[in-house]
Amino acid sequence: MTKIAQTKNYSKLNDAYSKLSDKREQDDSFCLVYGAPGLGKTLCSCNVLIRANGIFLRAMPGWTQKAVVRKLLNELGQDFRGTNAEGLEEVIRLVGENQRPIFVDEADFLFNDSRCLETLRAVHDSAGVPVILVGMTTLPGAQGIDRRIKRYPQISSRITQWCEFLPADWQDIRAIAQTCCDVEVEDDLLEKLLLQSRGNFRLIRRAMVKIGRKAKLLRTQSISSAQYGDDELFFQAS
Structure with missing residues (x-):
């Protein structure tokens, strides 16, 4: 595991994940990790993911609901077979049994097809596991994940941890x-x-x-x- 310094960003993410994992504290367990490029979002998230035995997805341009389901099943050691609906049911069953949190890096690409977000919402709601979305913040001339996600109240209303990564001090x-x-x-x-x-x-x-x-x-x-x-x-x- 890569050495991780105890920076404010890393401590903030650790604290956010601890709250997500505490079922006594809340039912909605979405976390949004956002910030400018180069602030350690992926590195810190992967470190938390390893300790939590999480499922890691790196979203890609052009992803569809089928891609999300297939990648989730692959990470769970299964091949994608049948319809999207059947695959999603299998994901929910396996994730529910293992209770493994889901981390999605480059989550900005999920917004190209809203069904990708709905798939993660369905897994979260049915399996009861935390979902951590990692993406870029709003920058001059570009709307980031922190603003775009507010167009989807079915997702943004489930976010209980808004974890903004800031430059080092x-x-x-x-x-x-x-x-x-x-x-x-x-x-x-x-x-x-x-x-x-x-x-x-x-x-x-x-x-x-x-x-x-x-x-x-x-x-x-x-x-x-x-x-x-x-x-x-x-x-x-x-």
């Missing part, structure tokens, strides 16, 4: 350095990285690899901004 980047880097990264280098990455977790983790390599080259267990020098922390498109 100072506390987050220190936690990442302590977890993901084998050497001590001094504060001035962390400040530089936080500024240049704008809190993008993907870029920060990528930079930690380069920082570790540079420290190894310098044969030091602690590296500062001056020691790192003018080397790029990560590739930046011009």
Whole structure:
């Protein structure tokens, strides 16, 4: 399992999933995980999924109800046979028996066919398992999953956990350095990285690899901004 730093986003998702799993707290168990690209949504969700023995789907462009049913059955170790209705009944039976939560990454693609969402709603309602949808937030010029899902009250009314992933702050980047880097990264280098990455977790983790390599080259267990020098922390498109 990939090392996961105890960032605010990760803690928020853990707390949300704990509440979803507590049947005493609520019956509706949908969670929406949303945020800009590079904020660790997939990485954190997969870590929670592994611990929860969940079912993982990565939605694709052009998915239909048949694709959702087929992928669910495949993850449950079954082949897709018969009609969509028959396949869905088998999914509900198996998920209900195993009580495995369902995680859907790239869930934005489900909105191309509303029957995909209805299929997940049917499994949730009948099998009584949490469903976690992971997608992009609304950005300038693009409507994200957090806004699009409100057009479907039959789904949005079931969401009890709205888990927004935000850019890393100072506390987050220190936690990442302590977890993901084998050497001590001094504060001035962390400040530089936080500024240049704008809190993008993907870029920060990528930079930690380069920082570790540079420290190894310098044969030091602690590296500062001056020691790192003018080397790029990560590739930046011009």
